[in-house]
Amino acid sequence: MNSDFTGRPITASMESYKLVQRITRLERMVGVSRMLSSTLDLTQLLQLIIQTAAELVGAEAASILLEDERTGELFFAASTGAAEEELLKIQVPVDGSIAGTVFSSGKPLTVHDVRQDPRHFGGVDQNTQFETRSILGVPLQVRTRCIGVLEALNKLGNSTFDDEDVRILSTMASQAAVAIENARLVTRLRDANRRLSELDELKTKFISIASHELRTPLMIVLGYASFLREQDQGDMGEELDMVLRSARKLQTIIDQMTNLNYLETGGVELQQECFVLQSLLEEVAEEWRPLLESKQLEVRMNLPATLIEVCADRAQVSLVVSNLLNNAFKFTPENGRIEIGVRPHTGKVAVSVVDTGVGITPENLNRIFERFYQVENYLVRHHGGLGLGLSISKEVIEQHGGRIWAESVPGRGSRFTFTLPIDWGKSQSRRPPSTL
Ligand code: ADP
Numbered sequence: 001m002n003s004d005f006t007g008r009p010i011t012a013s014m015e016s017y018k019l020v021q022r023i024t025r026l027e028r029m030v031g032v033s034r035m036l037s038s039t040l041d042l043t044q045l046l047q048l049i050i051q052t053a054a055e056l057v058g059a060e061a062a063s064i065l066l067e068d069e070r071t072g073e074l075f076f077a078a079s080t081g082a083a084e085e086e087l088l089k090i091q092v093p094v095d096g097s098i099a100g101t102v103f104s105s106g107k108p109l110t111v112h113d114v115r116q117d118p119r120h121f122g123g124v125d126q127n128t129q130f131e132t133r134s135i136l137g138v139p140l141q142v143r144t145r146c147i148g149v150l151e152a153l154n155k156l157g158n159s160t161f162d163d164e165d166v167r168i169l170s171t172m173a174s175q176a177a178v179a180i181e182n183a184r185l186v187t188r189l190r191d192a193n194r195r196l197s198e199l200d201e202l203k204t205k206f207i208s209i210a211s212h213e214l215r216t217p218l219m220i221v222l223g224y225a226s227f228l229r230e231q232d233q234g235d236m237g238e239e240l241d242m243v244l245r246s247a248r249k250l251q252t253i254i255d256q257m258t259n260l261n262y263l264e265t266g267g268v269e270l271q272q273e274c275f276v277l278q279s280l281l282e283e284v285a286e287e288w289r290p291l292l293e294s295k296q297l298e299v300r301m302n303l304p305a306t307l308i309e310v311c312a313d314r315a316q317v318s319l320v321v322s323n324l325l326n327n328a329f330k331f332t333p334e335n336g337r338i339e340i341g342v343r344p345h346t347g348k349v350a351v352s353v354v355d356t357g358v359g360i361t362p363e364n365l366n367r368i369f370e371r372f373y374q375v376e377n378y379l380v381r382h383h384g385g386l387g388l389g390l391s392i393s394k395e396v397i398e399q400h401g402g403r404i405w406a407e408s409v410p411g412r413g414s415r416f417t418f419t420l421p422i423d424w425g426k427s428q429s430r431r432p433p434s435t436l
Pocket of ligand 1: 323327328331355357358359360368373374375387388389390391414
């Protein structure tokens with residue numbers, strides 16, 4: 001017949017009581033294991049682990065100590081007892097503590113009377129007024145690495161921690177360790193993500209400010225360089241052409257920066273304002289004129305005399321016109337012509353940029369508005385660019401409730417048109433569209 005640890009025979013009713021108790025503990029563990037795998041909040045997770053641990057092994061309290069990766073010592077990450085705040089301040093040395101012994105050996109340890117054990121680290125009890133009598137410590141192991149220790153303190157009911165307690169706490173610790181590691185990884189990932197978003201926002205702001213601030217002095221350089229080029233009697237022609245070419249490159253880079261910024265922010269909130277369309281077109285054309293003229297491209301403005309007021313995001317509409325002029329400039333050979341025109345179109349106003357350039361084949365006419373689409377293979381292409389200008393222009397125009405499209409005769413030239421809604425009643429012209 002089996003006997004208990006005092007030598008008394010174990011009766012059938014005692015056996016069945018133990019069995020029921022074991023089943024209850026196992027059921028509780030299954031429940032906890034489900035909760036552990038579904039909780040990613042570290043504080044909540046640690047509380048759940050210590051409370052269940054204390055309950056399952058019948059202990060007065062339980063604690064989790066984790067390794068401080070900077071100091072290599074252990075710190076209290078959670079505890080069921082009072083004085084939790086005091087505990088959080090305490091660093092437990094790996095050498096010279098029971099938790100440290102469990103941590104470095106990676107094996108469970110039961111100490112029935114800590115007063116008799118020289119490894120006991122008394123610093124904790126002194127600071128918390130908690131009297132530790134017995135300890136069961138098990139390692140928190142993730143694969144081969146120990147990340148901390150789960151401890152149950154003071155077995156209740158005047159008994160001692162037994163093998164069954166060791167088994168239960170170890171099983172719980174192995175699940176808890178994985179859950180803790182996952183929660184920590186999620187926390188780190190969230191932090192890294194937040195930091196990345198902050199940096200990304202900073203970068204976007206920096207690019208908008210930098211591209212805006214670069215544009216103004218560049219326009220002055222371009223303006224003066226082209227003026228000097230016109231005045232030149234022949235002795236500085238080459239040098240001035242070089243200045244113009246470099247400035248042109250810079251302008252394209254600035255436009256690409258603005259385009260990419262737009263793309264990365266996933267579009268922008270429109271800053272609606274009312275302005276005269278002709279002024280905006282004149283302004284952008286003026287910015288581009290030196291470059292266009294450096295390639296002997298004739299620029300014609302075909303604008304109606306009556307002022308047309310549109311309410312839209314001025315900077316974004318400028319970007320669209322700039323993108324169209326940039327393309328017209330790139331794809332039109334020397335001595336060509338570029339024309340900017342305005343006309344009414346199905347209740348809206350239509351702006352077109354027409355060039356006498358290389359043109360676009362019918363199968364490419366719609367595809368050019370796709371992101372990163374370029375007709376020329378990028379390996380052999382002569383023109384700069386990322387294949388973004390038109391797709392971004394399309395997004396901007398559609399955000400305004402307009403449309404953009406292209407018509408072309410290959411070898412003869414292209415016409416890009418976009419429309420913008422216009423409140424004819426509010427327009428300064430105060431005239432119906434037919435009189436434009
Ligand atoms: P990219 O920066 O490459 O110019 P876009 O989106 O502005 O990007 O244009 C996409 C492609 O459409 C260009 O690479 C070019 O092949 C074609 N394209 C755009 N505008 C013109 C034009 N005016 N004449 C001929 N081809 C053009």
